[in-house]
Amino acid sequence: MIVPAPAPCVVIAPDKFKGTLTAAAVATHLATGLRSVLPDVEVVMVPVADGGDGTLAAAEAAGFEQVTVPAHGPTGEDCKASYGARGSEAVVELAEVCGLDLLAERGLAPLAATSRGTGDLISAALDDGARRVVVGIGGSASTDGGLGLLQALGARVTGADGREVGPGGLGLEDAVALDLSGLHPGLAGAEVVVACDVDNPLTGSHGAAAVYGPQKGASPDDVERLDAALTRWADLVAATTGADHRDDPGAGAAGGVGFGLVAVAGATTRPGADLVFELTGFHDALVAATLVITGEGALDRQTLHGKAPAAVAAAAREAGVPVVAVAGKVLLTEGDLRAAGIGAAYALVEEGSEQEAFDAPGPLLERLGARIAREHLGGAR
Incomplete structure (x- = not known):
């Protein structure tokens, strides 16, 4: 008696294709393509992100x-x-409420943009009983050292006149006192974990203002002013708490939000993709996998430095599962891909024009899913 081979199990774990499709939508289109060739294929969709x-x-x-x-x-x-x-x-995502993309139409505000909304979300989660809060801090519009976030959590930051300082990095210039007695009581019993993939300190030539300020619209004069304000802020926080975290790796992340969360809210930092894998159960899904498909809008040099597809490939390689990737464009060499643990990469622009890849990527992803089924899972050609 011939026992039929079990159907392959494919884990589809892409990041978003920024500006076109969410990670979940990318996974759905790829699954449709796989099933068009292998109707019995087992598909586990695990959309991921890098924090x-x-x-x-x-x-x-x-x-x-x-x-x-x-x-x-x-x-x-x-x-x-x-x-x-x-x-x-x-799970709190800074970009949801304080992201740089939210200012695309209104114009950037390098000196006045605030992280306050992220604190609003953390406070609301604590009010609702959260005992573990994961905070993804990429894409910040502000360079305020976490000032606004901490104010939303109950910290009182005042100037020489005794009044609360204004928003943004500009507000830090006036800060002379920090009162933490009103800090949200839920922080004492909660674990706060920050998804952070950069190692910049808060201040100096590699700090939040110098490295990321220009991306947020800061002029050279603005950068100098913001760095001085962040230094003043770090001095005040250290004097109040008795510990100086300005040089911690990641203190400069998200305009200093990393600093504020660690130095005042007692947070710890972790690589973003690792945290997302925990939240989504990605490692559990690997156990039965025959193949993993990952991807993002563009596979390029940045992919190799903490981005989700590289983390997916590394985890799959450790589990002994082969990986293929899909992207709008593939700008990495075969050697780069192999070194990252990616056996093959497929680009939407191979299946259609650049305009199609941006305006209607879904059908192109389905075609790539069908190709992957034929070329990697033995589907009929």
Whole structure:
């Protein structure tokens, strides 16, 4: 008696294709393509992210409930924003409420942009009973050292006149006193974990203002002013808490939000993709996998430095599972791909024009899914 071979199990774990499709949508189109050639293929879809934009969507795809609350946007305006909740765990994405992309139409605000909205979301999650809060801090519009975030969590930062200082890095110039007595009580019993993939300190030539300020619209004069304000802030926090975290790796992440969370809120930092893998159960999905498909909008040099597809490939290689990748464009050499643990890479622009790849990537992804089924899983040609 001939026993039929078990159907292959494919784990589809892409990041978003920025500007076109969410990670979940990418996975769905690839699954459709696979099944068009292998109807019995077992597909496990695990959308992932690297801790920045897309982290909340990945968490929601893994079963976190979206909770929408009042918050403050990157220039202090009232808005609505969401965090993810599952049991006593919460996921907060800075880009959801304080992201640089939110200022695309209104214009950048390098001196006045605030991280306050991220603190609003953390506070709301703690109010709802969260005992573990994962904070993805990529894509920040502000360089305020976490000032706004901490104010939203109950810290009082005042100037020489005794009044609360204004928003943004500009507000730090006036800070002379820090009162933590009103800090949210939920922080004492909660674990706060920051998804962080950069190692910049808070201040200096490799700090938040110097390295990331220009991306947020800061002029050379603005950068100098912001760095001096962050130095003043670090001095004040150290004098208040008795510990100096300005040179910690990642203190300069997200305009100093990493510093504020670690130095005042007692947070720890972890690589972003590792945290997302925990939230989504990616490592569990690998156990039965025959093949892993990952990808993002462009596979380029940045992919190799902490981006989700590289982390997916590394984890799959450790588990002994082959990996292929899909992207709008593939700008890495075969040697680069092999070194990253990616056996083959497929580009949307191989299946259609650049315009199609941006305007209608879904059908192209389905074609690539069918190709992968034929070329890697023995599907009929």
